[in-house]
Amino acid sequence: MNAAANAQSTGYNFAYLDEQTKRMIRRAILKAIAIPGYQVPFASREMPMPYGWGTGGVQVTAAIIGPDDVLKVIDQGSDDTTNAVSIRKFFAKTAGVETTTETKRATIIQTRHRIPERELTAKQTIVFQVPIPEPLRFLEPRETETRKLHALADYGLMHVKLYEDIARHGHIATTYDYPVEVAGRYVMNPSPTPKFDNPKMDMSPALQLFGAGREKRIYAVPPFTKVRSLDFEDHPFKVQTFDTPCALCGVENVYLDEVVLDDRGGRMFVCSDSDFCEERRAEGHRGELSGEEPAFLKTAPAVEGEAT
Amino acid sequence: MSAHLNDLPLLSARNLGKHYGARLGCADVSFDIYEGEVLAVVGESGSGKSTLLGLLSTELPPTSGSLDYRMRDGETRNLFDLSEAERRFLLRTDWGFVRQDARDGLRMSVSAGGNVGERLMAVGARHYGRIRDTATDWLTRVEIEAERIDDLPKSFSGGMRQRLQIARNLVTHPRLVFMDEPTSSLDVSVQARLLDLIRGLVAELGLAVIIVTHDLAVARLLSHRIMVMRHGRVIETGLTDQVLDDPREAYTQLLVSSVLAA
Numbered sequence: 001m002n003a004a005a006n007a008q009s010t011g012y013n014f015a016y017l018d019e020q021t022k023r024m025i026r027r028a029i030l031k032a033i034a035i036p037g038y039q040v041p042f043a044s045r046e047m048p049m050p051y052g053w054g055t056g057g058v059q060v061t062a063a064i065i066g067p068d069d070v071l072k073v074i075d076q077g078s079d080d081t082t083n084a085v086s087i088r089k090f091f092a093k094t095a096g097v098e099t100t101t102e103t104k105r106a107t108i109i110q111t112r113h114r115i116p117e118r119e120l121t122a123k124q125t126i127v128f129q130v131p132i133p134e135p136l137r138f139l140e141p142r143e144t145e146t147r148k149l150h151a152l153a154d155y156g157l158m159h160v161k162l163y164e165d166i167a168r169h170g171h172i173a174t175t176y177d178y179p180v181e182v183a184g185r186y187v188m189n190p191s192p193t194p195k196f197d198n199p200k201m202d203m204s205p206a207l208q209l210f211g212a213g214r215e216k217r218i219y220a221v222p223p224f225t226k227v228r229s230l231d232f233e234d235h236p237f238k239v240q241t242f243d244t245p246c247a248l249c250g251v252e253n254v255y256l257d258e259v260v261l262d263d264r265g266g267r268m269f270v271c272s273d274s275d276f277c278e279e280r281r282a283e284g285h286r287g288e289l290s291g292e293e294p295a296f297l298k299t300a301p302a303v304e305g306e307a308t
Numbered sequence: 309m310s311a312h313l314n315d316l317p318l319l320s321a322r323n324l325g326k327h328y329g330a331r332l333g334c335a336d337v338s339f340d341i342y343e344g345e346v347l348a349v350v351g352e353s354g355s356g357k358s359t360l361l362g363l364l365s366t367e368l369p370p371t372s373g374s375l376d377y378r379m380r381d382g383e384t385r386n387l388f389d390l391s392e393a394e395r396r397f398l399l400r401t402d403w404g405f406v407r408q409d410a411r412d413g414l415r416m417s418v419s420a421g422g423n424v425g426e427r428l429m430a431v432g433a434r435h436y437g438r439i440r441d442t443a444t445d446w447l448t449r450v451e452i453e454a455e456r457i458d459d460l461p462k463s464f465s466g467g468m469r470q471r472l473q474i475a476r477n478l479v480t481h482p483r484l485v486f487m488d489e490p491t492s493s494l495d496v497s498v499q500a501r502l503l504d505l506i507r508g509l510v511a512e513l514g515l516a517v518i519i520v521t522h523d524l525a526v527a528r529l530l531s532h533r534i535m536v537m538r539h540g541r542v543i544e545t546g547l548t549d550q551v552l553d554d555p556r557e558a559y560t561q562l563l564v565s566s567v568l569a570a
């Protein structure tokens with residue numbers, strides 16, 4: 001559907017925001033890319049969804065999306081939670097773009113909490129929804145002071161936070177929103193992604209954009225930029241590890257979600273990235289709880305007369 | 309220690325003045341302080357002591373005057389010409405500031421160890437074990453038990469908080485420490501212990517200290533020299549014993565005579 005036809009059918013400008021607003025956001029994005037990790041203030045708009053639902057990410061996506069883009073939206077790694085479904089529908093309606101759940105087909109991936117397990121490519125842009133962009137916020141409440149600390153690269157406070165973690169828990173207990181240093185300069189919040197995903201940000205070929213709607217900030221990590229997680233020499237940065245493989249597709253070394261099965265302590269661990277898990281199952285991988293191959297999968301190839 | 313360097317003042321103020329609009333904060337303050345020397349600034353409340361301390365610690369911009377400091381590399385710089393980055397670096401390496409209210413000088417939601425370690429981390433220490441060892445060492449030196457390293461300052465008594473503040477400031481081995489009424493919120497016996505501790509550390513580390521107090525007993529116990537302020541101006545300076553035993557100005561005489569004989 002072209003832009004004009006879309007405008008006619010929905011009454012909205014392409015991708016909801018008016019062109020001047022998109023231009024303003026694009027300027028902020030360009031500045032953010034030019035200064036990796038630096039939080040650029042922008043005139044965040046009211047969106048037709050509540051704060052906390054990804055209004056920052058939606059505005060960034062609206063500013064960069066074109067009619068030929070294919071959009072994927074994930075929430076906690078999953079394509080089919082309310083948040084992801086509504087945002088996908090929002091853009092399907094206001095921009096008329098194609099949406100997908102497949103990571104490899106998407107050109108823009110808007111995300112909350114996860115970076116897909118499949119490695120992103122240079123043709124893809126990932127847009128993060130950010131609730132609190134300021135990594136120093138809980139240590140230094142004054143915005144004037146945090147800005148000064150960023151300007152002077154005065155990041156000793158960040159380590160005080162990690163020190164407190166080790167002093168209290170014996171290890172760095174920060175597991176999400178784990179602070180990173182971008183391109184050797186700015187310290188940045190990677191949004192509430194688990195620290196498991198931090199290494200994926202390092203030297204990623206994809207452009208990474210971060211939008212915080214309520215806090216009115218945009219920041220970015222350009223492709224192939226060094227992203228280092230902060231740590232101590234004697235307590236180096238480590239990602240979470242899981243004892244069991246995914247119960248459905250049997251994969252190891254990915255980020256797993258715990259699913260409670262009954263009220264007697266039954267539980268299973270499954271891939272948090274639902275598309276990744278489905279793809280593996282379609283390839284025939286099986287986990288211990290995936291049981292027998294579902295009937296529809298068995299019969300479908302049989303119709304084609306192929307062995308599985 | 310090279311003799312010729314110590315012949316030069318560490319900090320020298322010339323005609324420092326601060327006006328808050330038409331109101332006078334302090335005016336025409338000039339003095340030198342040398343390494344290892346303790347200078348007490350005394351006077352009644354409203355006499356400009358805290359304004360002066362604000363100026364000296366570069367927290368307030370002056371209306372007039374200059375302030376020269378001999379940096380660690382031996383070069384003398386005008387403090388008001390320093391960049392913000394240089395100023396902050398100086399504040400957390402070569403200087404210390406012990407506040408009257410420990411809540412202003414400590415991070416109350418960060419453990420004692422974190423409070424002491426903050427300056428180390430700010431200047432690039434990235435080894436948890438070593439930071440912790442240094443913090444433990446300093447806590448012991450200010451008579452806080454090492455096992456309280458992970459406790460929050462909230463759980464500390466007033467005297468312990470002041471001692472923690474001192475440890476936090478001294479951990480980077482500063483050469484100049486500002487103290488703003490460090491003992492005034494403590495009861496008398498705790499005051500005495502704290503003063504004893506400060507006196508010991510000052511002598512041991514060869515610190516230069518500028519201490520603001522309204523308590524002449526504190527001044528007598530700690531300081532070598534004294535500066536009496538009134539209405540924003542310095543009215544009398546001299547050796548502490550000399551000024552307190554034989555005050556020249558009428559106001560100083562009044563101040564000295566108003567102290568209850570112990």
